[in-house]
Amino acid sequence: HLPPPTPRAALSLSLMASTANIDAELYGALMNGDGNMVMELCRRIPDGPLHILTIHDDTVLHMATYSKQKDLVFQLLIMIRELPPPDTDSDHLDKMLIHQNDIGNTVLHEAATSNRIVPAAMEMLRRAPKLLSMRNERGETALFRAARYGKIHMFKYLDGEVNKIFASEGREEARTDFYKRDDKTTVLHISILAEFFDLAFYIASNHEYLVGERDGDGMTALQLLACNPSAFKYGSKQRSLERLIISCVTTEDTGVTEEGASTEDTAVTEEEEEEDEEEEVQSCFRVPLWEAIRNRKKRYDSAWKLAQFLISKDTSWEATESAMDKSKPKTHKYGGPSIASQDQEIISTPFKVAETPLILATKSGIIQIVEEILKRYPQAVEYVDGEGRNILHVAIKYRQMHIFDFVATTMEIPMMRLIRKTDNKGNSILHMVGIKADGHEAEEDMRSPALLLQDDLLLFEHVKTILESHFINHLNSEGHTAEKLFGDSKAQLRADAKEWLHRTAENCSIVAVLIATVAFAAAYTVPGGSNETTGYPILLNQPFFVVFTLTDVLSLTFALTSVLVFLSILTSPFRLKDFKQSLPQKLMLGVTLLIFSVSMMMLAFAATIILLIRNEEQWTKIALYSAAFLPVTIFAFSYLPLYISLMKTFKYFLNNIGEAFPRCCFHKSQARSTPSIPTQSQASGSTCTPTPQTNHYLV
Incomplete structure (x- = not known):
């Protein structure tokens, strides 16, 4: 048995229990926003508002400030002035005001997370000016906390x-x-x-020396912005409807001054606070979807405004690597290792250095930053990174073809040099099609493997057409041609595409056979039955009987034809080149015939119903036709994304047809080009100017 507690210990336990009860009441009152109860309880405690309340060493004032109760914070600050200090230290309360919790936050750190209590922050600094320079455990001042939480009014005051x-x-x-x-x-x-871009613009414009500062990872402000494609309209993929809505939404002025603000403008007035509160109340009565789109466009505009300012101050592209290739054009495997492969064995960089904003924006697909950099500094297009890659290498590797096309169409003269560049491993831009980008895979791309492989094959063909002929068979430092590298890297995708096509063709062929069976059976069970004497259908002379007959025959024909198309897919050798045009075209044809077959079958069904109830009102026929086409509509819309993806094959097919025939047109680029050897069509006296087979970018 434990000995009974001494009177002093019993008194200590009683005081602890009493304090714990008061702390529980105080905490509950703070959470419920009961300011009167908090003030009453603080009067019972010797330290009052500076009493340590939580297990993380937060005082009552910490908690009131953190909960953004402006009036309560003011009352607690007034109570601190009224409390008599202990006899031993007249500055005891002011010293307690700079108390830090277990993560080092003072009351000013907590106040910095809200724009509503700027006047309270003024009173805190008046009582304890040392709060402005105090840091928490992470080294953050209150000014830094205001920037971290995007509180621009508080930041302006503390900055002042x-x-x-x-x-x-x-x-x-x-x-x-x-x-x-x-x-x-x-x-x-x-x-x-x-992503507080309005505040970031204010900081950059008033403290320009911070624009070039690098963080612990060696990143500048523009580099961080170039890694955030979601902050820009065209940096991330958007649906056409969403882009249309965003373009129609107008945003109000953010109120952030572009030039430096005087110290008189840094303090937030009571009128500004009331306006902020009114805006919060009004936002409750707005349409949530429209408000979300408006806020998103506002974020886009502020990000673009910030990017323009940062780009005007950035010249990181000047620190480029040499444009000299470390490997020569090579189409054989004989001889010693190239200079590039020797360098790769010697050089090893454990710390990954951040690229310039131009390369980072190209990786992220932020066309706006790329356009602005090249607009201000056109010579930046020739920048070469530490791996010997130029902007074309990066755009192809990370599948940012809109940036590739932008450079190709607006920078014709530099393109002559850019397309000939090989990186430090001897990879040409054609090799980059087969190199997988680490960490930049299409996470949200839910298309089938066959369509993904088709995209890569079409990209390989597109890059191949603009590349000089001797680079097509060029070997990199590992002895691989671009075609060999592409085939090896796409082996798994090819296997997945084969499995997907095989499974899709099997399932569609089963559906087509079922439709053909139903259509065949319907031909022998005509609506209304047959005349027992003559054997002819009773409803033979009805107009809708002809509709039934035609649609039933067409349904059977389309279904059987689609079965043949899907069988041709199943018996295909599935060569790599077949995924570029042949297999996708067969799939599109088979699905098209299947949809037509379903449509004809539903028309036959509707004609049958109308023949049986031909004496009903007109609205009955309209309702029946609508009901008959409902499954067809659902079926067609379910295959619409697949159709849109397969349209690339159709466009590629039309382009090939167009290149096979001469075009009767005259291009300015042909007029400037040097005369070439007459082709067969020219020798035969044709008046049409043939389309050149080589790209005008080549030298």
Whole structure:
């Protein structure tokens, strides 16, 4: 048995229990927003609002500030002034005001997460100016916390206070410490990472020295922005309807000044706070979808505005690698290792260095940043990264073909040099089609493997047409041609595509056989029956009987033809080149015939019903036709995405037909080009100018 507690221990336990009860009441009152109860309970405690309340060393003032109860925070600050300090230390309460919780946050750190309590932050700094420079465990000042949570009014106020301190002093290093935490992340970095682009623009325009600062990963602000394709209209793939809606939405002025703001403008007035609260109330009465689209467009506009400013200050593309190829054009496997392969054995970089914004934007597919950089600095198109790649290598590897096409159509002269460049491993731009981009796979691309393989094959063919002939059989440092590298890298995708096509053809052929069976049986069970004497159908002279007969025959014909098409897919050798045109065309033809067969069968069904109830009203016939075409419509819409994907095959087929015949047109590029050897069509006296077989970009 334990000995009974001493009177002093019993008193201590009683006080602890009493304190715990008060803490529970205080915490509950704070969570419920009961300010009167909080004030009453604080009067019972010696430290009042500075009483440590939570297990993480938060005071009552911490919790009130964190919960953004503006009026309560003011009342607690007034109570602190009224509390008599202990006799031993007259500054005890002011010292308690700079108390930090277990992660190092002061009350000003908590106040920095809201725009509504800027006046309370003013009072805090008046009582304890040291709060402005205090850091938490991560090295964040209150100013940094305001940027982290996108509180622009609070940031402007705290930024103005920092400007007052260093207005007459030249200690730039000490000034920079306010805007940076321990891992070298600045307020500009964190505002971009948190996607508060309006605040980031304010910071960049008022503190330009932060534009070139690098964080712990060596990334500048523009590099971080170039890694965020969702922040731009065309940086991420959008549906046409969504893009149309966004283009129709107008945004109001964000209210962020482009130039530096004076210290008088940094403080938030009561009127601004009331306007913010009114906007929050009004947002409840707006259409949620429209409001979300409006906010998204506002974010796009602010991101683009920030990007333009950062690009105007960026010249990182000047630090380029040499444009000299480290490997010569090689079409055989004899001789020693190339210079590129020797360098690869010696050089090993454990730390991955960040690329320039131009390369990062190309990887992410942000065409707006690429266009703006090349618009301001056209010579940046010749930039070569540490791996010897130019913008074409990166665009092809990461499948950003809209950037590839932009460079090809707007930079004709540089293209002559860009298409001849090989990287440090001897890879030409044609090799890049077969190189898989690590970490940049199409995560949301839910298309079938056959269509993905078709895209890669069409891309290989497209790049091959603009490349010089001797680069087609060029060997890289590993001794692989572009075609060999492509075949090896797409082996698994080819196997998946074969399995998908085989399974799809089998399932569709089963459906087609069932439709053919029904159509064949319907031909012998005509609606209305047959005349027992003559054997002719009773309803033979009815107009809809002809409709029934035609649609039933067409349904049977289309179904059997689609079965033959799907059988041709099943018996195909599934060569790699077949996935480019042959197999997708057969699939599109088979599915088309299957849809026509279903449509004809439903028309035959509708004609049969109308023949049986031909004396009914007109609206009955309309309703029957509508009901008959409902499954056809659903069937057609379910195959619409597949059809859109297969249209690439149809376009490729039309292009091949167009190239096979001369075009009766005259191109300016042909007029400027040097005369070539007359072709057979020219020798025969044709008046049409033949389309050149080689691309005008080639040298």
